[in-house]
Amino acid sequence: MSTQPDPRTKAAVKAADRAHVFHSWSAQGLIDPLAVAGAEGSYFWDYDGNRYLDFSSQLVNTNIGHQHPKVVAAVREQAAKLCTIAPGFAVDVRSEAARLIAGRTPGDLDKIFFTNGGAEAVENAVRMARLHTGRAKVLSAYRSYHGATAAAINLTGDPRRWPSDTASAGVVHFWAPFLYRSPFHAETEEQECARALRHLEDTIAFEGPQTIAAIILETVPGTAGIMVPPAGYLAGVREICDRHGIVFVLDEVMAGFGRTGRWFAADHWNVTPDLLTFAKGVNSGYVPLGGVAISAEIAATFDERPYPGGLTYSGHPLACASAVATIEAMAEEGIVENAARIGADVLGPGLRELAERHPSVGEVRGLGVFWAVELVRDRATREPLVPYNASGEANAPMAAFTAACKKSGLWPFVNMNRMHVVPPCTVSEDEARQGLALLDEALTAADAHTV
Structure with a gap:
């Protein structure tokens, strides 16, 4: 599958989406959906040629990866x-x-x-x-x-x-x-x-x-x-x-x-x-x-x-x-066993190491390829990085963190003050480590909002 830029198709897909698709959980006039060109394994890509490591498994459902x-x-x-x-x-x-x-x-x-x-x-x-x-x-x-x-x-x-x-x-x-x-x-x-x-x-x-x-x-x-x-x-x-x-x-x-x-x-x-x-x-x-x-x-x-x-x-x-x-x-293919091993040997230790270095990380928790990174303003008080159910300007710190993830090529699953680290169960050790490195970089955007 091609990951070469295709601006003409992108424009057509976006125009049709905005004209006719009513999106879930969204204020329709305030969204700008990414036009996706293809996917394979742990990655998907857009019509601009940007390739994303899918640490969301879309809605935590592509357990076997894309296009198996x-x-x-x-x-x-x-x-x-x-x-x-x-x-x-x-x-x-x-x-x-x-x-x-x-x-x-x-x-x-x-x-x-x-x-x-x-x-x-x-x-x-x-x-x-x-x-x-x-x-x-x-x-x-x-x-x-x-x-x-x-x-x-x-x-x-x-x-x-x-x-x-x-x-x-x-x-x-x-x-x-x-x-x-x-x-x-x-x-x-x-x-x-x-x-x-x-x-x-x-x-x-x-x-x-x-x-x-x-x-x-x-x-x-x-x-x-x-x-x-x-x-x-x-x-x-x-x-x-x-x-x-x-x-x-x-x-x-x-x-x-x-x-x-x-x-x-x-x-x-x-x-x-x-x-x-x-x-x-x-x-x-x-x-x-x-x-x-x-x-x-x-x-x-x-x-x-x-x-x-x-x-x-x-x-x-x-x-x-x-x-x-x-x-x-x-x-x-031992995919369930792979999820257990990646969690025990890569994601768990890697996320705990990130928590030691980033003041915005209050807690990491999870099993297998099912982890949450709890982001806070203050580790001592455990005040969330953004208020419960925040929106608009109140959600700016999480919006900045999310944007940093996407800019680096990591597609996150973000909810309230958390990032959920939920790659496919087929994720390789190298892909998991790459994702952790990209998350390490993006967490500096969250660190900027700590006390």
């Missing part, structure tokens, strides 16, 4: 065989995708309901939990993101919920553990875990356990800050759910399929939920696909009772073919 030849070939082969078929039919590629996913989910999560993406997976998981229990309420964490559809956006804890919050969706938010900014005044991970579980117990008691259908957690919260849970927390939530007959849902849309160095993040803590949502890394987003992995007990609820939910494109053959090829390539 085995996945591209599988989509092409499936298109020649059977492009589409309704969800009610049994199709070889759909069954094989479900089998491969079920073979890697924890415990008895052996039935797969396919959706078009992560938000729809969350919607259907909540619906299943409510129907299974006959209860209405769902508990979710404040520092969370679960999607932008009706129920999923109400479950979300971050500010993207606010404009669409109906305050009547049967959702109750609570504080999950995060020692660096502990809401429980904890000083150790053990204290944070114990106090967070006690807070959840209290929330359940005051809401009425008999009214609560489910608790949903991102196994490792993604967009909200990549806060790795302390040892014992997820097991503690599992025990609470069992005691009260509450369905435990783990959202692995971002953390799943190798991102943390395991097939699923839940494997780090040997915890099995009742429902597990997935998307993104299941096929690296090559064709839209998500789903819910369902326990035997919940699946049995619908043995004789119809499940009242479905999608025209559930288990779409092209999407399932890309999932089969992705999972097979990840297994054959």
Whole structure:
């Protein structure tokens, strides 16, 4: 693929975009989207010939990298065989995708309901939990993101919920553990875990356990800050759910399929939920696909009772073919193991070394190729580099840092006062070290705003 400048095509692409495309999460008149010409592996490039090391994996979903030849070939082969078929039919590629996913989910999560993406997976998981229990309420964490559809956006804890919050969706938010900014005044991970579980117990008691259908957690919260849970927390939530007959849902849309160095993040803590949502890394987003992995007990609820939910494109053959090829390539090429090794040997040590030298780095945390760099104005007080949900001039320090990253050829994933270091699971050691060197350079822009 050519990375030579092509100003004429760039102009045409930009003009068509501005004339007709309505972009998500944006004030349409204030954005200037980059026109992308192509991508391969850990890189993508624009029509000006600029090449970017993709430390965002786009939206933390290209786990297998851009344009993996085995996945591209599988989509092409499936298109020649059977492009589409309704969800009610049994199709070889759909069954094989479900089998491969079920073979890697924890415990008895052996039935797969396919959706078009992560938000729809969350919607259907909540619906299943409510129907299974006959209860209405769902508990979710404040520092969370679960999607932008009706129920999923109400479950979300971050500010993207606010404009669409109906305050009547049967959702109750609570504080999950995060020692660096502990809401429980904890000083150790053990204290944070114990106090967070006690807070959840209290929330359940005051809401009425008999009214609560489910608790949903991102196994490792993604967009909200990549806060790795302390040892014992997820097991503690599992025990609470069992005691009260509450369905435990783990959202692995971002953390799943190798991102943390395991097939699923839940494997780090040997915890099995009742429902597990997935998307993104299941096929690296090559064709839209998500789903819910369902326990035997919940699946049995619908043995004789119809499940009242479905999608025209559930288990779409092209999407399932890309999932089969992705999972097979990840297994054959040791991609999950590569993510674990890069995290342990390169990203973790490298980010901690950067933290020692840059006063703007308050904390680094993560697993595999799933890391957050928390940027602060003052290490002693842990004041964020920009205020919570900052915009405009208040966000200028982060805007300067982001611009410095892009100017150097590093494409970052930035949210509030953090950069998330989330390259593809296929990233090489040399690429990871290159990214760290570019980040080192860009952090001087953040350092300029420290006290």
